[in-house]
Amino acid sequence: MREITYAEAVREAMCEEMRRDENVFFMGEDIGAYNGAFGVSEGMIEEFGAARVRETPISETAFVGAGVGAALMGMRPIVELMFSDFISVCLDQIINQAAKLRFMFGGTVSVPMVLRAAAGGGTGAAAQHSQSLESLYTNVPGLKVVVPSTPYDAKGLLKSAIRDNNTVIFLEQKKLYRIKGETPEEEYLIPLGLADVKTEGDDVTLISYGRTVQMCLDAADNLISEGVSAEVLDIRSLVPLDTSSVVKSVLKTGRAVIVHESVEFSGFGAEIAARIADSEAFFSLKAPIKRVGAYYCPIPFSPELEKSVFPTRARIEAAVRETMKTLHEE
Amino acid sequence: MEDLSRLLNDKPFLESIMERLMLARKFEDEVFSLFKRGRLHGTTHLCVGEEATGVGSIFALKPQDCVLSTHRGHGQALAKGIPVDVMMAEMLGKESGSNRGRGGSMHISDPSINAFGVGGVIGASCPIACGIALSFKLRGENDRVAVVFFGDGSSNEGAVHEAMNLAAAWSLPVLFICTDNGYGMSTPLAKAVNDVDLTKRGYPFGIMSTEVDGNDVLAVYRTVRAARARVTGEGKPAFIVEHTYRTSGHSKSDRNLYRTEAEISDWQSNNPVARFTRVMLENGFSESDIDAIDARTSREIAEALAYAESCPEPAATPRELEAEAYCDPADNGECQCVR
Ligand SMILES: Cc1ncc(C[n+]2csc(CCOP(=O)(O)OP(=O)(O)O)c2C)c(N)n1
Ligand SMILES: [Mg+2]
Numbered sequence: 001m002r003e004i005t006y007a008e009a010v011r012e013a014m015c016e017e018m019r020r021d022e023n024v025f026f027m028g029e030d031i032g033a034y035n036g037a038f039g040v041s042e043g044m045i046e047e048f049g050a051a052r053v054r055e056t057p058i059s060e061t062a063f064v065g066a067g068v069g070a071a072l073m074g075m076r077p078i079v080e081l082m083f084s085d086f087i088s089v090c091l092d093q094i095i096n097q098a099a100k101l102r103f104m105f106g107g108t109v110s111v112p113m114v115l116r117a118a119a120g121g122g123t124g125a126a127a128q129h130s131q132s133l134e135s136l137y138t139n140v141p142g143l144k145v146v147v148p149s150t151p152y153d154a155k156g157l158l159k160s161a162i163r164d165n166n167t168v169i170f171l172e173q174k175k176l177y178r179i180k181g182e183t184p185e186e187e188y189l190i191p192l193g194l195a196d197v198k199t200e201g202d203d204v205t206l207i208s209y210g211r212t213v214q215m216c217l218d219a220a221d222n223l224i225s226e227g228v229s230a231e232v233l234d235i236r237s238l239v240p241l242d243t244s245s246v247v248k249s250v251l252k253t254g255r256a257v258i259v260h261e262s263v264e265f266s267g268f269g270a271e272i273a274a275r276i277a278d279s280e281a282f283f284s285l286k287a288p289i290k291r292v293g294a295y296y297c298p299i300p301f302s303p304e305l306e307k308s309v310f311p312t313r314a315r316i317e318a319a320v321r322e323t324m325k326t327l328h329e330e
Numbered sequence: 331m332e333d334l335s336r337l338l339n340d341k342p343f344l345e346s347i348m349e350r351l352m353l354a355r356k357f358e359d360e361v362f363s364l365f366k367r368g369r370l371h372g373t374t375h376l377c378v379g380e381e382a383t384g385v386g387s388i389f390a391l392k393p394q395d396c397v398l399s400t401h402r403g404h405g406q407a408l409a410k411g412i413p414v415d416v417m418m419a420e421m422l423g424k425e426s427g428s429n430r431g432r433g434g435s436m437h438i439s440d441p442s443i444n445a446f447g448v449g450g451v452i453g454a455s456c457p458i459a460c461g462i463a464l465s466f467k468l469r470g471e472n473d474r475v476a477v478v479f480f481g482d483g484s485s486n487e488g489a490v491h492e493a494m495n496l497a498a499a500w501s502l503p504v505l506f507i508c509t510d511n512g513y514g515m516s517t518p519l520a521k522a523v524n525d526v527d528l529t530k531r532g533y534p535f536g537i538m539s540t541e542v543d544g545n546d547v548l549a550v551y552r553t554v555r556a557a558r559a560r561v562t563g564e565g566k567p568a569f570i571v572e573h574t575y576r577t578s579g580h581s582k583s584d585r586n587l588y589r590t591e592a593e594i595s596d597w598q599s600n601n602p603v604a605r606f607t608r609v610m611l612e613n614g615f616s617e618s619d620i621d622a623i624d625a626r627t628s629r630e631i632a633e634a635l636a637y638a639e640s641c642p643e644p645a646a647t648p649r650e651l652e653a654e655a656y657c658d659p660a661d662n663g664e665c666q667c668v669r
Contacts, residue, residue: 033588034516034580057486057522058452058514086451089487124372126434128450295648297655301434302423303371304643309651 001182007040009151009183010116010172013158014041014078016187018048021076024162025052027063028080028116037082038118038177060090064115068098068167071113076162083129084117084171087136098167099142110165114158119147119171120211120261121306127298130306132210132262137169138238138271144168144192145238149213151181153236156190164192173211193240197249201231204255204320207246207272209235212259212292212311219316228324238268243275250281255323257290259316264293287323292316332552338613345623347389347547348610351603352627353414354381354405358578360631361404361421361435365582370421374435375402379545379577382602383509384479385409386550387572390558391477393443396462398478400449400509402576406479407438410445414630418638426641432654449479453487456480456506460493463502467565475561477505483514485528497567498535504567505557506537509544511576516588532569544572545602548609577601 004012018024025048030036032045032055045053056063060081067077081087087094098111121130137145144166148154154172161168198213199220206216213234220230233249235242250256256276258269269291276282276289295309337343358376365374377384384405388397399406407417412428420427420438428438429447437447448455459478466474480490485508497504508528512519519526532539538560542553550572557568575597579586586594607620646654 030515030517032516034584035587037515037583055517055521057517058483059486059488061488062486089451089453089489124434126372126436126450127432128436295652297648297651298432300432300644300651301372301420301429301437302431302644304423305431305646305651308648 002185003180004151004183005178005180006151006154006172007038007177009155010040010158011042011044012183013155013162015044015047017159017162018052023074024076024078025054026078026080027054027056027067029056029058029082031055031080036080038174040177060086061093064090065093065097067113067115068093068101068111071098071111071167072101072109076112078114078116078162081115081117084119084133085128085131087117087133094137094143094167094169095140099140103142111167112165113167114161114170115167116158116170116172118174120173120175121299121310122175122211124301124303124306126301130299132171132260132294134169134171134238134262135266135268138268142167143239145171146192146236147171147173147210147238148236149173149176149210149234151179151183153190153196153234155183156188157192157236159187160189160192163189168192171210175211190236192237193242194236195242195245196234196236197245198232198234199230201229201253203229203253204231204257204323205246205249205253206230206232206257206259206316206320207235208232208259209238210261212261215311215313215316216259219313219320222313222317223320228320230320235272241271241275243279246272246275247279247281250276251284254284254286256285257292257316257319257323259292259311261310262293263296264291265296267291267293269293290319290323292319331556334548334552337548337551338609341614344610344613344615347385347551348606348620348623349627350385350389350409351381351547351606352623353630354385354408355603356627356631357404357408357414357417360418360635362578364421371423372434373581373583374421375581376578377402377405377576379597379601380509380511380574381405382547382550382606383507383544383572383574386547387477387507387554390551390554391475392473394471394473395475395477395558396444396446396459398446398448398455398459398476399438400455400479400481400484401436401452402481402509403436403438403447403449403479407445407447411443412438412440412445415634415637418634419641422638422641423643424638424641425644426638431644452484453480453489456490456493457496459504460496460500460502463497463504464500466503467501472565473562475503475505475558477507479507479509481514482508482510482512482519482528483517483522485531486522491531494532494535494537494567494569498537501565502567503561503565505554505561506532506567506569507554508569508571510571510573513576513580513588515580518588528571529569537567537569539569539571541571541573544574545600545605547602547606574602575600
């Protein structure tokens with residue numbers, strides 16, 4: 001199959017949807033001649049023109065809020081935040097407006113907006129340009145939250161997000177923009193809320209999303225030589241969450257290690273762990289549920305320090321060994 | 331305003347300005363070359379072409395004034411007095427860096443000399459400047475000003491407008507300085523706003539506003555000095571727009587797709603270092619005087635780089651980094667930061 005990059009997959013999804021539906025338009029900072037900070041929107045202003053590929057002033061509250069307003073009128077804005085960290089500047093529009101208008105108006109309106117933002121670290125961009133803040137949004141009813149880990153998923157999920165009638169926070173992974181993967185040229189959609197079993201296994205389930213999925217796959221590969229068979233589950237969307245796939249897998253393996261790049265403490269992994277503990281999978285657990293996330297500190301600039309605070313394959317493997325050890329001591 | 335002829339006769343003053351301009355330029359050139367050779371991590375925003383704004387403005391301040399620099403803040407940090415070697419070490423992420431390798435290019439700071447690198451999320455520094463100024467006011471520190479730099483693109487952040495209103499409503503000693511280089515990333519000012527006269531942004535709040543040729547370092551110096559005197563004299567904010575141009579790209583990933591080579595080279599010939607060189611030559615300095623400053627500053631940069639490269643990487647463990655996010659409980663509420 002054809003291989004394209006994650007950034008190209010995002011672009012292809014936007015272009016296909018803009019060709020299909022006149023109501024879809026795109027706004028953000030420097031998305032024209034500059035092609036966006038990460039080159040995602042290359043060629044789009046040439047194809048769709050400046051009216052539908054709208055370059056904004058550096059005024060996140062104004063243009064994210066304008067996205068909410070346009071969506072209320074039945075348009076389908078795709079709004080790009082250059083770095084997901086800057087969501088802090090326009091959070092009211094998302095938390096108090098986009099997420100709540102439908103409910104507050106008694107179900108009479110909808111806000112079909114997609115907020116795309118470049119998230120995550122590993123690029124040396126330091127504390128204010130490297131965060132993974134997804135658990136801020138998952139705690140707000142009314143929003144959907146999607147984090148794709150491959151070009152294939154990025155395209156299929158973004159197309160579904162654009163067609164979704166709710167506000168979707170779509171967190172692209174900076175560090176993955178340049179990776180390539182098989183991606184069909186023809187149209188396909190991946191429904192939001194469906195986990196993907198990346199590799200099957202019997203001893204332990206590695207549950208992840210975003211940049212750390214590949215680390216889990218690498219760890220799973222490595223653990224084979226130790227006789228450990230790991231299943232890797234990419235949840236892909238945090239809201240809605242495919243709880244039943246998580247439960248089903250843990251019922252089978254009896255062990256769960258949850259991995260994400262965002263800080264471990266109070267991170268989304270806690271919700272997944274609680275879902276497992278709340279389900280029938282609880283009775284099949286052979287070891288405590290483990291989480292591997294970033295340490296509880298802002299992201300340091302120094303490359304060595306930065307690496308040290310994020311999850312690594314080695315930390316994932318160590319967590320898996322912990323869960324295996326518990327069995328031996330039984 | 332400060333008498334120009336008096337300044338032009340002050341040779342040590344002119345020389346020290348030239349030294350800082352050249353240091354700022356050479357620092358950026360070195361950083362750029364390090365990036366090109368893959369020796370630097372992350373990204374950076376160079377201020378090549380804009381050196382006179384940081385240097386001219388900050389020379390007009392007093393050491394007790396707090397400076398809040400931008401994401402394009404190397405020149406501002408250097409002018410405020412952060413040593414070049416410590417800045418270079420920060421660029422390389424070393425423990426001996428200004429921020430111990432934790433901050434990086436956008437956050438170069440030294441609170442002990444009132445230099446704060448809070449320009450990462452643009453616009454955010456303006457409200458912080460208000461709070462700094464409020465503390466001066468509450469403590470009766472009347473000869474102290476909070477000086478906040480922000481770009482023309484950043485002037486469209488709500489935080490900037492809210493801060494201007496607060497500073498005016500509460501009569502806070504804030505000096506707002508807009509470094510107008512004509513672009514926010516790739517977006518020309520005229521595309522981001524309906525009226526490019528940014529000085530008007532101060533008027534509705536009742537803030538005295540003015541503008542200056544930001545590539546003329548002495549004009550910048552005199553304008554900021556006058557504004558500072560007004561801020562401390564009247565206890566009210568002021569606003570200056572400094573017009574300049576960055577000949578370097580927005581960041582290291584900039585392919586300059588939004589402007590012409592001709593535009594860049596026009597501005598290169600109007601660059602503040604060349605312009606100030608002409609001023610010095612017309613005012614009693616010889617070519618060899620200039621060459622001597624040039625050689626001295628080149629040496630200083632080379633030494634800074636050698637020093638930075640020789641310094642160890644930070645060795646903190648993740649657990650130690652976690653602790654660093656909070657104050658040390660052993661301090662008993664006494665913060666170690668210099669006030
Ligand atoms: C809140 C926020 N939005 C967007 C950015 C990304 N960004 C960094 S610098 C910049 C352009 C700023 O333009 P201007 O204020 O004119 O300063 P210049 O870069 O020209 O010095 C942008 C969009 C940011 N850092 N923070
Ligand atoms: Mg600018």
